[in-house]
Amino acid sequence: MIFPYNQLFTFTESVFKSIGCPDDDATLATESLLAADLRGIDSHGVARLIGYVRLWEAGRINPTPRVGVVYETPSTAVVDGDGGLGLVVAPKAMNVALEKARVAGTGWVSVKNSNHFGIAGYHAMKALAHDMIGMAMTNASPLVAPTYSLDRLLGTNPIAVAVPAGEQPDFVADFATTTAANGKLEILQRKQLPAPDGWIQDKNGQGSTNPNELKEGGALLPLGGETGSHKGYCLGSIVDIFSAVLSGANYGPWVPPFVAFLQPPADPIGQGIGHFFGAMRIDAFRPAAEFKAHMDNWISTFRNARAVEGKQVLIPGDPEREISATRLIEGIPLLDPVVKDLETVGQKFGLTL
Secondary structure (H helix, E strand, O other), X not given: OXXXXXXXXXXXXXXXXXXXXXXXXXXXXXXXXXHHHHOOOHHHOHHHHHHHXXXXXXXXXXXXXXXXXXXXOOOEEEEEOOOOOHHHHHHHHHHHHHHHHHHHOEEEEEEEEEOOOXXXXXXXXXXXXXXXXXXXXXXXXXXXXXXXXXXXXXXXXXXXXXXXXXXXXXXXXXXXXXXXXXXXXXXXXXXXXXXXXXXXXXXXXXXXXXXXXXXXOOEEOEOOHHHHHHHHHHHHXXXXXXXXXXXXXXXXXHOOOOOOOOOOOOOOXXXXXXXXXXXXXXXXXXXXXXXXXXXXXXXXXXXXXXXXXXOOOOOOOHHHHHHHHHHHHHOEEOOHHHHHHHHHXXXXXXXXX
């Protein structure tokens, strides 16, 4: 089924208000969440709304958090999310990074005591309107086995970097440090399709195409494939350290699970989930107009590169930008299981999808 963006926005905002979020936070959470659906990252959009509600029901989300800075220098800060929705905590923490950068040239913020924050790209892109480069990353539930490991010690731990351009569309890279995010497996489960080779391993460390493998003790694999997974392992580790070891959040196997039916580890080593944000004022390095002119040239050069037959060289952010433009006009397609989940949520709060 296809739903207009505004219709989904109104419904989702009402759900967040129903769990006790103040009006401004409900609007912010909805914008954060639906950014994923608009950009074609369906695994992280309204498909996860029922998951947030279940976490709230389990007492693991504080709908009225006091998000605040608990330590800072002129260019850095640690933000305590007070157990709030990551969809709310993350944009507020990114605003701290932007303000630090406005004053000091760069701003770096590590966050503890938060929850799942949607797509990293949404938060990194907040820097674009300020002629700044934005960075966002987060650790996540331990579903990933480091290279040669049978144990699940890392999350999909995404990294996003947004760079403004002039006449050309902005450069926006947003990717998991695994071959595929767990949400992609959830989509395959709903569609009853197998997973591609190289996405997951079974509990014995052998490759598998069963999209339900994680439920049977298997693990997601780091980015890089059979001969290069050490690179994805390194990237995921960096995200975990910047987001959690630096802030005081849980890291590695202590990161609490997103699903409410699994209890967080009984021996937490920190507080909640961790994020990391960066903002760099372009004119702290060179004049912004000059930089953006060269970004235009960079983007044009790469976009016009000779391509193999039947293919096109893309710039990071191109597919998502095109999908977003289409979905704003034509609506957002949702799988039937997602629609059923939303209807279940609506019935819980007396709302009609």
